[in-house]
Amino acid sequence: MELEVRHLRALCAIADAGSLHQAARRLGVSQPSLTTQLRRIENSLGAELFRRERTGCRPTLLGRAVLSRARPLVDGMSALVSDALAEADAARSRGPRLRIGSTASRVIGGWLSRLRVALPGTDISLRVDVSAHALLRSVEAGLLDVAFVHEVEGSPLAVPDGLEQRVLLDREPQFISLSRDHPAARRRVVELGDLAGDRWMVDPTVDGEWDGVRRVLGAAGLNPPVLLGDYLTAASLVVLGEAVAPCQPTSGPRDDMAIRPLRGDPLAVRLLLVSRPGADISVVYGELEAAYVEAARRSSGYYAWLLRHRSPLTRTP
Secondary structure (H helix, E strand, O other): OOOOHHHHHHHHHHHHHOOHHHHHHHHOOOHHHHHHHHHHHHHHHOOOOEEEEOOEEEEOHHHHHHHHHHHHHHHHHHHHHHHHHHHHHHHOOOOOEEEEEEOOOOOHHHHHHHHHHHOOOOEEEEEEOOOHHHHHHHHHOOOOOEEEEEEEOOOOOOOOOOOEEEEEEEEEEOEEEEEOOOHHHHOOOEOHHHHOOOOEEEOOOOOOHHHHHHHHHHHOOOOOOEEEOOHHHHHHHHHOOOOEEEEOOOOOOEOOEEEEOEOOOOOEEEEEEEEOOOOOOHHHHHHHHHHHHHHHHHOHHHHHHHHHOOOHHHHOO
16 A cells, blocks of 8 residues: 555544544544554554554554654645645735745744845745755745755755755854753863763754764764654753754854854755746845844854854855
């Protein structure tokens, strides 16, 4: 059996409801039908995804791993439908529009504010997605005009043929977030070896993220325990000293968390603005660059890094 989005939606419903009975009601199907569907899914994967108990259903270890990948796909399909409806509605409008996509970034807010000033009267929409590949496919399909994405070093993105790229920053170092009480937080620059005994938390739904971290840790001869989850959860665990996590260097200072560069900048990404062929994105790119510099200036440690590496961004007025 080939898994489809409807199967993944059923798995998410079972996990959210905690029982087959409640999940079936939410999905509008009978419980026997949902039970049969779950059995077929598990048979196709060759393992149990949920442990049936008297109090309900709990995901197995494999089930949690599958759910972590299934949720963004289900959400992505919902976003696709929503975007298509918005596209149809916008097509009926005669005013100018700009449809922006982006992976998570500290610069989005400043970028949007600048664009609203630079492009008055333009209907500007935003879609944020953990998957750069999903955004690139949306640009290719005409659902987005531009996408601001990051490419993890060593895990190149599959940019669809014909799309145009402008590099905002060829190599952005990834810093590390750790609790204020962590011994390494007292240092201006952290050695990877200082974190060998820590649990690392990585979001496996971000394209290339887990592969990049695993590659760097392996090259350093480290094999720390790894937690997989979203970065909102990661932040709460970092504050409690339960984990350390890679983070964007533009991350602002926090009283309850330390943000530090790693010695030698082993983790890095490339920042790209991708658009459809022939599109004039000079204003869009210019405002993105200015917003990025503003965000970098708010992070004194990162702006000092840019100056040391003589980044052309530091010459932006």
